[in-house]
Amino acid sequence: MEQLLENFSLDLFVKQTVLFLILIFLMVKFAWKPILKALNDREDGIKDALDAAEKARHEMENLQADNEKLLKEAREERDAMMKEARELKAKMISDAKEEAKGEADKMIANAKAAIESEKKAAVADIKNQVASLSVEIAEKVVKEELSNKDKQLKLVESMLGDAKLN
Template identity: 45%
Template sequence: MGLLTPDLGYFFWIFVAFVVVFLVLKKFAWKPIIKSLNEREQTIAGAIASAEKVKAEMAQLQSENESLLAKAREERSQLLKEARETKDKIVNEAKEQAKTEASKIIADAQQAINAQKMAALTEVKNEVGKMVIEVSEKVLRQQLSGEAKQEAYINGLVDSVKLN
């Protein structure tokens, strides 16, 4: 039981040693230890603040990235819409131009047909006029003495004109 209850002398020398060590530590080691602990605390606080700041910046960058992506998607859809509109416009213009040119070609063809028709009619009229003149000339050249002879001659000429 001697170990459990120390003598007063041991207690006194232990107390003196403790006080001496405490005073030596207080005089030489306490301030540097406290100073290093304060510096360490400030370093940790600075690191935490820096980490919070970086976290906030990352959140801000992420939101900016998301807004940039949304804007880029919107611009892309706008460009695609404009491209579709331009394509439709070009296609419609090409269709209109094709219709216009087709109408022009049809009108030119009809005009050419009418011109050929008029030329053919003029030619037919000229031929008929020539035939009438020839028939009249033949009738006038031949002097016919009777009405029956003239009718027979005219009928013969008419038959010969029909054959040609």
């Protein structure tokens, strides 16, 4: 420290002080305002970015709430559509069963009618055959009776035997 005091020059100190003050004046005049303006602009930019981020966060919360609401509505609509589809399916199955039952009943009735018709036709055919056979037997009996009585009995017995076989 002593050495500093010994080498101290007042002239140099004054010159350096004047130069320092000129430098401060020039800095204040030309650099201080742009630096402050840049700092203020940066501060405003940061505030704007924070405000935009907060606004975006609120919008995201609103969108998320809207999405949840839409998802809930979509699920309710899906459930309603599924219920309606199940009811429609059950109705279609029920209608198909009723229609099939009606068709089956109609087919059974038609089959019964056809069987009855065939039965009547068969009975009528048998009656016709019996009548025809009876007429033939009677014709043969009458022919034979006129010729011989023993032959007539044998013929009647043989005809009766043939009738039982058919």
